[in-house]
Amino acid sequence: MNSKSRSLLKALLKIMALVILALSLVPYFLYQIWWVDIFSNFQVQYLVLMLFLGVIFAVQKNIKWLLFLSVGIIFSAYQIYPFYVNASAEAKHEAEKLISIASINVLSSNEDVAAVAEFIKEKNPDILMLAELTPLWDQDLVEVLRTYDYQLKEVREDNFGIGVWSKIPVELDILYFSEYQLPSILLSYKAEETSLSLIATHPFPPVGQQQFEQRNRQLQRIATFLTTEKLKHAVVIGDLNTSSFSRNFKNFKQKAGLKDSREGFGLQTSWPAGFFPLQTTLDHALVSKNIRVTKREVGENIGSDHFPIYLEISLP
Numbered sequence: 001m002n003s004k005s006r007s008l009l010k011a012l013l014k015i016m017a018l019v020i021l022a023l024s025l026v027p028y029f030l031y032q033i034w035w036v037d038i039f040s041n042f043q044v045q046y047l048v049l050m051l052f053l054g055v056i057f058a059v060q061k062n063i064k065w066l067l068f069l070s071v072g073i074i075f076s077a078y079q080i081y082p083f084y085v086n087a088s089a090e091a092k093h094e095a096e097k098l099i100s101i102a103s104i105n106v107l108s109s110n111e112d113v114a115a116v117a118e119f120i121k122e123k124n125p126d127i128l129m130l131a132e133l134t135p136l137w138d139q140d141l142v143e144v145l146r147t148y149d150y151q152l153k154e155v156r157e158d159n160f161g162i163g164v165w166s167k168i169p170v171e172l173d174i175l176y177f178s179e180y181q182l183p184s185i186l187l188s189y190k191a192e193e194t195s196l197s198l199i200a201t202h203p204f205p206p207v208g209q210q211q212f213e214q215r216n217r218q219l220q221r222i223a224t225f226l227t228t229e230k231l232k233h234a235v236v237i238g239d240l241n242t243s244s245f246s247r248n249f250k251n252f253k254q255k256a257g258l259k260d261s262r263e264g265f266g267l268q269t270s271w272p273a274g275f276f277p278l279q280t281t282l283d284h285a286l287v288s289k290n291i292r293v294t295k296r297e298v299g300e301n302i303g304s305d306h307f308p309i310y311l312e313i314s315l316p
Contacts, residue, residue, distance in 0.1 A: 013056060014065060020049050021072040028075075031247035034212035041243035041280040044267065047076035079245050083260070083267050098294060098312045099168070099189075099196065100124075103283060105131040105239040105306040108159050112303025113137075117144040119299050123310050126167045127187065129200040131239050133161035154183040162238075164200050177201065177221040178214060184222070194315040197231040205241045215241055216248050223256035233315055234258065237285045239271075239306060244281040258286035261311050265296040270307040283309050290316045 024047075027040035050073045057066040102125035106116055120128065121144060128148065130137070138155045145151070145165055152172035153163030164172060164185045171188040184201035199222055206212035219240065226234050236258060242249040244260060244267075253260065262268050262281070269279035283306055287293060292314040299308040 010060070013053060017050070017053050017057075017065060017069050020046050020053070021069065024050070024072045024076050027245075028247055034206050034209045037206060037212065037242075037246055037248060040246045041282075042278065043076045043079050043245045044269075044280070045277070047073065047080065050076065080267065082263055083244075083265070085264070098314055099126050100310070100312045101127045101129075101198070101235065101237065101285065102308060102310045103129045103131070103200070103237045103239075103285060104302070104308040105202070105283065105304055106133070106137055106302075107304035107306065108132040108134045108137070108161075110303040113140045115300075115302040116304075117141065119302055119308055120144050123299070125310065127170075127198065128165045129185075129237055130163045130165075131161075131200075131202040132159045133163045137161075138163070152185055154185075156183075160202060162200060162202055164198075175199075175225075177225070178203065178218045180204075180214065182218065194233065196233050196235065196315055197226075197229075198235040198237060199225075201236065201238045201240070203241050216252075219248070219252040220255065223252050226256050226258075232288065233291055234288045235285060235291070235313070237309075239282055240284045241282060244284075253286060256286065257289065259289050261285040261287050261293045261296050261313075264293075268296065268298045268309070270298050270309060272305050273301050273307050274305065282306065285309060285311050287313060292316075 023039045024043065027036050030036045050069055054066055054069050054073060057069060102123050104116065133153055133155055134157060135155050148165035148167055150166040150170050150172060151163065152174065154174055155161045160182045162183050162185055164187055166187060168189060173186045175184045175186050177184055182203065184199055187198040189196040201222060203215040203218040204211040206215050222236060267281055269281055270283035271280060272278060293311060294314060295312040297310050299310060302308060
């Protein structure tokens with residue numbers, strides 16, 4: 001490689017470093033712009049690329065650019081490490097009563113009914129939430145859902161049908177946190193010494209500024225509902241169409257007073273199911289800080305563009 005080619009390669013590496021660093025940092029500050037916020041979803045990918053470039057700069061003994069890139073590496077790593085070292089993940093105690101919960105975005109156009117049914121039968125959750133529930137999906141899953149005595153659903157032809165099924169005695173209500181009447185479902189469980197409030201929801205995907213703002217408002221209204229109603233033991237679950245790294249998501253989580261159930265279990269990326277290099281964390285189960293999470297995992301590919309999620313919790 002001649003000197004001209006080497007100079008060009010070094011220039012390209014520096015441009016790559018600048019671009020990746022900008023993609024990592026800028027969404028934190030310009031989080032109210034929809035297309036900028038989308039770039040916040042891929043902090044893991046940025047970290048991998050920056051580490052790769054960092055190795056190259058180290059080999060080249062380019063300390064200046066290595067230090068420059070370290071800003072982005074620290075920023076991305078800081079957002080990722082709690083999911084692997086946080087103590088929120090707690091071991092199951094003997095004789096402890098656990099509640100198991102599963103959430104599946106089945107994808108309205110998905111035809112792999114057998115895979116979805118198999119996941120439900122295998123996990124056999126106490127509480128099940130389904131998003132993108134169409135009339136066809138409602139019909140196809142009748143048999144596998146017969147064991148659930150409590151259910152409430154709003155079946156729709158678009159991508160915003162939703163349903164909740166429970167094996168334990170609960171009350172179920174449909175709530176609308178969106179001015180576009182996208183349904184959410186509130187599950188209320190009360191026992192002698194404890195209680196649980198679960199909100200299953202599926203906001204708009206942030207494709208365009210209007211839908212982006214609608215998503216954010218829906219999440220903020222859920223946060224307001226939780227704090228206004230003073231729900232001490234709460235879960236918010238579903239395809240929230242935002243990643244764990246979005247500042248809008250962080251604001252919602254903070255206002256709602258919730259923690260991410262994946263903390264201590266790893267990132268457990270759930271979308272897009274069919275393309276590993278871009279996978280991020282769109283499917284969430286957020287829980288009150290006093291709820292113990294003893295298990296949290298994502299399922300296998302069920303034909304949807306989302307992986308299903310499953311967790312077990314213990315109430316105080």
